[in-house]
Amino acid sequence: MRNRNAAPKPEVVLAQQLVFLVVLLATWQFASGRLIPAFYISSPSDIVAIVWKWLADGSIWLHVGSTIITLFMGYAVGALLGIGFGLLLGLSPRTERLVAPFIAALYGLPKVALLPLFVIFFGIGLVSKVALVASVVIFLLFYATLAGVRDIDRDIIQSMRLMGARSDEITRKVRLPAILPWIYTGLRTSIGYALTTTVVSEALSSNRGLGFLIEYSASQFNSAGVFGAVVVLLVLSSVIMIPLGMLERRSRPTRPSR
Amino acid sequence: MSGGSSLWVQRVFLLAAILAAWEACARLVSDRWISSPVAIAGRLAQWVAGDLWYHLAVTATEIASGLAIGIPAGVLAGMLLGRSVRLAAVFRPFIVLLNSLPIVALTPLLIMWFGLGMQPKIVLVAFVSFLLMFFNSFSGARAVDDELMDSLELMGATASERFFKVVVPSCLTWTIAGLRNALPYALIAAVIGEMMLSRSGLGHLITRSAQQFDMTGIYSALFVLMVFGGLVNEATTLMEDRLLRWRHLETRGG
Amino acid sequence: MPVLRLVHPEPAVGPTEARRRKIGLEKVAVDFATRGKTVRAVDGVTLEVPEKQFLALVGPSGCGKSTILNMVAGLLAPTEGTIEYDGAPVLAANTRVGYMTQKDTLLPWRTVADNIGIAFELRCRKASAGERRERVAEMIDLVGLGGFERHYPAELSGGMRKRAALxxxxxxxxxxxxxxxxxxxxxxxxxxxxxxxxxHLVERRQMTVILVTHDLEEAVLMADRVVVFTSRPGRIRATRDIPFERPRNAMELRFRPEFSAIHEELWNELKDEFAASIGGERGAK
Known part of the structure; x- marks a missing residue:
């Protein structure tokens, strides 16, 4: 008979996870150079060696630092602009309806395609990358903020007015609490997109950053370098994303949003 | 609907005004950075008569082939893994880890493996869509209402009957939500792949123009991509409305 | 809405005839783990339901009535004791029972008609499309859902969903x-x-029934025997045979003096438990 409370024991699960990891790495190590040329898949030991070398000579920090700076600057600029436009258009619904199709059309454009344009405008370097990241984040925060403004319950505002609340009190007690969770969700979901865009912009046109390191290693046919940079990226992304994912799980399940 | 149609009239006017201002700027100040609507229209007409369809077909083929591999595989894997309490527990941290990795970062690796033809883009699209669909149907399978499963089991439904009559349709909501991400992302992935290294496709149109500092070409390619992206979005919405009628009723009816 | 059929010429089955045991609970106890603490939901329940008996379980909410149904259905294993059905221990989902849970378990993506007919899609109850259509139409008529066949559960009221589940x-x-x-x-x-x-259906088709309800009147009107449960942990506090004839007319029965007497007698047992359960909730807060 089924027993609902019968989740597998944590120790057993942990052991199985370790076994899986060890088997995976061992298979990889064995296959490398024997079944598949090391040129394609490198090997765990080579990857560890190259990451260790990067850490030892400190060369990795230039790339990690560049990625982090690009990520957060683009994220901050995009979020501020997105929230600003969201509030602005949210509070003037007539204008919002007028321009909605234009915004939707721009939103449908894969933003990476703007990178060559930004590079021509701003040159290769931090500014063009930040502009690209911001161009992705801005739309996400714009739509999140707009949804938040629409989520404000007019009946509550009415009844607050009847109770004699002043406009600023209504803003503080009704409007902000309605909008903030939406903005918060927008901030949380857009960080992943921001990181992806950062790495892509580095790979496409830059001379530093983890994305560049991956692209550069690949162009030298240095598969250990590619995997090593991916491993560093994986560590960085999980440091940024996993705490957010844990917060996110509380607010699930998400409905498919329109 | 008169309000609606007047809104559209206003939109057309707004668009016309923007284009006119753009054109005026280009003629009176300089068209060096911003090209001009007339030039872009001319270029588009030239492309339509020329090789645009070829590049469009390349990108569309990459997306379609990648999705054809990635979607079914991701959905199936997510549902099966999601329904097994044990496997789900064991693989959970690996899934979370993979979920946080920007997958398109692997593009250079794929190009290194498969060269500069269509394969690396197809693999990238397949990989990206596989993961997105996998995460969604995995969550969907975890969220299946146990009481629905029980009620069918009591009617004598076998495990496979329960899977197909409860798990699959119940995951559909999540699967569609996954498609809403996967389809636009497939386009993004294909374009990234093409921009990185390729001789054809819409992404290549952009990088080719950029290398020649051909602003008109860049804007034209962006316009094509925007239309393409809009069509992908529209198709997703249409399909969602079709497949999830009951769901919309539920959220509306509360 | 179609008129419900109230004529039933089939022979009546009285509550007093000796019959073989259909369902048996032997010293059953159930523990639940909530927030790290173990709570005993059901304790020391021994209960027999003879074939074709209509048994009602009444008691305050949270007394483990639903837990007992879950065990008989084979969806939950008791912590202590045994559950038997037709003389064999219940060890897996019991496919010989029909279970209507508190929350209706209609599939939200199927229309009313497709929900009602789902049993005939399963291998063990396969039926031809024609037969299925006919039976579904009959059932929709019976529960008064005519005109709503193609609606989705989300479009129905709570009551209509209950009827569809029934x-x-x-x-x-x-x-x-x-x-x-x-x-x-x-x-x-x-x-x-x-x-x-x-x-009417139960009497005509001679089914065995366990009805869980907090409505004492409903229990007395419908059941051959009423079992009163204590508040948590659920134990059997009192058992009472209901001597009314079958087939019954529930409309008429509720105005009889004997009905009032039994109702009052059971209410006296029950009201302390309601008071206890409310007191318990207050104490917890």
Whole structure:
């Protein structure tokens, strides 16, 4: 008979996870150079060696630092602009309806395609990358903020007015609490997109950053370098994303949003 | 609907005004950075008569082939893994880890493996869509209402009957939500792949123009991509409305 | 809405005839783990349900009535004791019972008609498309959902969903019904009609029934025997045979003096438990 409370024991699960990891790495190590040329898949030991070398000579920090700076600057600029436009258009619904199709059309454009344009405008370097990241984040925060403004319950505002609340009190007690969770969700979901865009912009046109390191290693046919940079990226992304994912799980399940 | 149609009239006017201002700027100040609507229209007409369809077909083929591999595989894997309490527990941290990795970062690796033809883009699209669909149907399978499963089991439904009559349709909501991400992302992935290294496709149109500092070409390619992206979005919405009628009723009816 | 059929010429089965044991609970106890603490939900329940008996379980909410149905259905294993069905221990989902849970378990992506007919899609109850259509139409008629066949559950009221769930369960004529507050969400009139219709069906098809309800009147009107549960942990506080004839007319029965007497007698048992359960909740807060 089924027993609902019968989740597998944590120790057993942990052991199985370790076994899986060890088997995976061992298979990889064995296959490398024997079944598949090391040129394609490198090997765990080579990857560890190259990451260790990067850490030892400190060369990795230039790339990690560049990625982090690009990520957060683009994220901050995009979020501020997105929230600003969201509030602005949210509070003037007539204008919002007028321009909605234009915004939707721009939103449908894969933003990476703007990178060559930004590079021509701003040159290769931090500014063009930040502009690209911001161009992705801005739309996400714009739509999140707009949804938040629409989520404000007019009946509550009415009844607050009847109770004699002043406009600023209504803003503080009704409007902000309605909008903030939406903005918060927008901030949380857009960080992943921001990181992806950062790495892509580095790979496409830059001379530093983890994305560049991956692209550069690949162009030298240095598969250990590619995997090593991916491993560093994986560590960085999980440091940024996993705490957010844990917060996110509380607010699930998400409905498919329109 | 008169309000609606007047809104559209206003939109057309707004668009016309923007284009006119753009054109005026280009003629009176300089068209060096911003090209001009007339030039872009001319270029588009030239492309339509020329090789645009070829590049469009390349990108569309990459997306379609990648999705054809990635979607079914991701959905199936997510549902099966999601329904097994044990496997789900064991693989959970690996899934979370993979979920946080920007997958398109692997593009250079794929190009290194498969060269500069269509394969690396197809693999990238397949990989990206596989993961997105996998995460969604995995969550969907975890969220299946146990009481629905029980009620069918009591009617004598076998495990496979329960899977197909409860798990699959119940995951559909999540699967569609996954498609809403996967389809636009497939386009993004294909374009990234093409921009990185390729001789054809819409992404290549952009990088080719950029290398020649051909602003008109860049804007034209962006316009094509925007239309393409809009069509992908529209198709997703249409399909969602079709497949999830009951769901919309539920959220509306509360 | 179609008129419910209230004529039933089949022979009546009285509550007093000796019959073989259909369901047996032997010293059953159930513990639940909540927030790290173990709570005993059901304690030392020994209960026998003879074949074709209509048994009602009444008690305050949280007394483990639903837990007992879950165990008989084979969805939950007791912590202590044994559950038997037809003389064999229940070890897996019991496919010979029809179970109507408190929350209706209609599939939200299927229309009313497709929900009701789902049993005939399963290998063990396969039927031809024609037969299926006919039976579904019959059932929809029976529960008064004519005109709503193509609606989705989300488009129905709570009461209509209950009726659809009832139809889905009755359509394959299980030999035993487990009903958990089947009429809880219905308005008063509809409740009367459906109670009467269910009585009629059970009497005609000679099914064994366990009905869980907090409505004492419903229990006395419908059951051959009423078992009163204590508040948590649920124990049997009192058992009372209900001597009314079968077939019953629930409409008429409730105005008889004997009905009032039994109702009052059981209410005296029950009211302390309600008071205790409310007191317990207050104490917890």
């Amino acid at each position: 139809a889905r369960m009755l359509i394959y004529e299980p030999e035993t019904l487990l009903l958990d507050e089947p009429f809880g969400a219905l308005d008063a009139q509809l409740r009367l009609l459906l109670q009467q219709e269910l009585l």
